[in-house]
Amino acid sequence: MPFLEKNFPGCRFERKTPVGKKPGPKPNKAASYGKTGKSLIEQIKKELPIALKNEPNRCNLILVFDDLDCRDPVIQREKIWQELLKIPGCAEIEKFVGFAAPELEAWIIADWDNSLAKSSAFRGRHQRMRWWLSTQKHIPFDNPESFSEYDQQRDCCREKLSDALIESSVQDEADRNQPRFSKGLHTPLLLREINPHEVQRKCPLFRTMYNYLNDFCSASSPMTNNQ
Known part of the structure; x- marks a missing residue:
């Protein structure tokens, strides 16, 4: 959310999923990460109808965003799109489905x-x-979105980019007493610092989402977007 708010000030974003944090300690509230894949679709089906019913005529854009985890973006987008169309009230609202490939950490790498x-x-x-x-x-x-490949049995990447970053932070003997890279703590903080113009040069899926939101929010007065 801080990344969206910083880079698209013409829009006002309200996060609707996840509704609760995952179990376990969190360094700060920015560490609450959403569900991915099938579980994300299930939570959208549950929570979005409630939000649209409780706040009618308030939402101008439904933005769904997910880690792609090496899945096919066309297939994954279609799955989410079809579920959105089944939700009462969604048909009349503009929608966009975007992905971080394979994970948000690709933007940091870029x-x-x-x-x-x-x-x-x-x-x-x-x-x-x-x-x-x-x-x-x-x-x-120069092309971090292409890292790893799809593991059909696990329905995710064979190697996790975030795990590689964690390992890299302590792999050298000189660094083993230093704090590890943390997806929950460091990723949201570092995303605030990236230059989107640099990232979009190297990440095509990021570029698609960035250009869409930039055009949408630039052409609109401040509004609410469900994520």
Whole structure:
């Protein structure tokens, strides 16, 4: 949400899913991550009708956003789209389904210089992290959305980009007493620092969503968008 609010000030966003945090301790409220895949669709089917009924004529755009986890974006978008069309009141509202591929951390990788390289939490080790990610995990920094491949049995990526970042933060002996990279703590903080113009050069799916929201919010007065 902070990323959307910072980059698209012409829109006002209200998050409708997830309705609750996942179990376990959270470093801060920014660490609440949504459900993905089938579980996200199920929660949308449950929560969106309630929101539209309780707040009629308030929503101008239904924005659904998910980690793609190496799934086919065309198939995944169609699954979500078809479920949205079944929800009463959705047909008349503009809709957009966007993805982070394979995870949100791809955006951080794409703009490393403005995110991890500038973060005080990784000062003195971000270069070692980048070298390890590039040489050991073969992460393409110029095309991070292409990392890993789909595992049909698990319905997700064979390798998680976020796990690679975590491992990179402590793989060097000099860094093993330092805090690990945290998806819950560091990802939302670093997303606030990325330059979207740099990210869209390297991430086609990000570019599609960014350009859509930029056009939509620029052409509109402040409004409410359900996410």
